[in-house]
C-alpha cells in the first residue's frame with residue numbers, strides 16, 4: 001500500500017477584475033449588499049479575446065504545479081479534471097489538457113461534482129496512487145462561470161457570487177508513510193439535486209425545445225438555479241460534519257488543525273464554520289473576497305495561495321472541505 005502527497009501546486013485567474021460596482025452597472029445590486037451577504041469584493045471574469053477557456057486556464061495552473069513538483073509533464077500518469085463549466089458538452093476538459101500539455105496518450109478523466117469537484121478529484125487520484133497503479137497524477141479544478149451566468153436582475157442572487165479561475169495539484173507517491181494525504185471522505189444526497197442546478201442544455205432540455213417552450217425567454221433553464229438559504233443551511237451542517245469525520249478517522253481533534261481551507265462558497269459560511277469549530281483566524285484561509293466562488297477551482301486556488309504565503313509548513317495538519325451542488329460534500333485530511 002502506498003500513500004500520496006501533494007508535490008506541487010499552481011493557480012491561475014484571468015486578469016480582468018470585475019468589482020461589485022461594475023456588476024451594479026449591469027443589474028440592480030450594490031457593493032454593500034454583496035459584501036454583507038457574501039464577503040465578496042471582486043472576482044475575475046474571462047474577457048472576450050483573452051484566449052482563456054476552462055481547459056486553457058487549467059493548463060496554465062497545471063504548468064506551475066508541474067514545475068513546482070519538479071517532474072516532467074511526461075511523468076504524469078493520469079489527469080483528473082474537475083469542472084461544472086466544461087468547454088464542450090463532450091469530450092471533457094481532461095483530454096484537452098492532455099493535448100495542450102502534449103503528454104503522450106496518458107489517461108484523462110473528468111469529475112462532475114461541482115463545488116466538491118476538487119475533493120472528489122483528489123480522492124480519485126489518491127486511490128490510484130494508493131493501489132500502486134499510478135505514481136504521478138495531475139488534478140485540476142477550473143471554471144468559466146462568467147460565460148454562463150445571467151447578468152440581468154433575474155439572475156442577480158446567483159451571478160454576483162461566482163468567478164472564473166483554475167487551480168492544480170500534482171499528487172505523487174510519497175516515500176514516507178504517515179506524510180501526505182491521510183484520508184478523504186466523500187458524500188452525496190441526490191434528493192436535493194435540483195436545489196442548486198442547471199437544467200440545460202441537456203438531453204432533457206435540448207436547445208430547440210427550450211426555445212420552442214420559452215418564446216418570451218422568461219423561464220430559461222440554461223442559467224443556474226440556486227435555493228440560496230437552503231444551500232446555506234445544508235452547507236454549514238455538512239461542512240462541520242465531514243471535517244469531524246475526517247479528524248476522527250485519523251485520531252485528530254479540531255485543535256490539531258494547522259490550516260483549514262474551506263471551499264470558498266460564501267465568506268459567511270466559512271465564518272460560521274470557523275465559529276462552530278472554535279478555530280482562530282490563522283487556522284482558516286479565505287480568499288473569496290478577491291475571486292468570488294470559483295467552484296471546483298476554489299480549494300486549489302486557496303491552497304496554492306496559502307502555501308505561497310508561507311502559511312502551510314512541513315508537518316502541518318491541513319484540512320480541505322467542500323459542499324455543493326448534488327448535494328455533494330467531502331473532506332481531505334493531509335499531513336504536509
Ligand SMILES: CC(C)(COP(=O)(O)OP(=O)(O)OC[C@H]1O[C@@H](n2cnc3c(N)ncnc32)[C@H](O)[C@@H]1OP(=O)(O)O)[C@@H](O)C(=O)NCCC(=O)NCCS
Pocket residue numbers: 028029030033034037038115156157158160226227228229231232235265266269293323324325
Ligand atoms: C445567495 C445568498 C447570498 C442570498 O442571501 P439571502 O440573505 O439568502 O438573500 P435572499 O435570497 O433571501 O434575498 C434577500 C433580498 O435581497 C434581494 N437580492 C437578491 N440578490 C441581490 C443582489 N445581488 N443585490 C441586491 N439585492 C439582491 C432579493 O431579491 C431579496 O429581496 P426582497 O427581500 O425584497 O425579496 C445566500 O442565500 C447564500 O449565500 N447562500 C449560499 C450560496 C452558496 O454558498 N452557494 C454556493 C454553494 S457551494
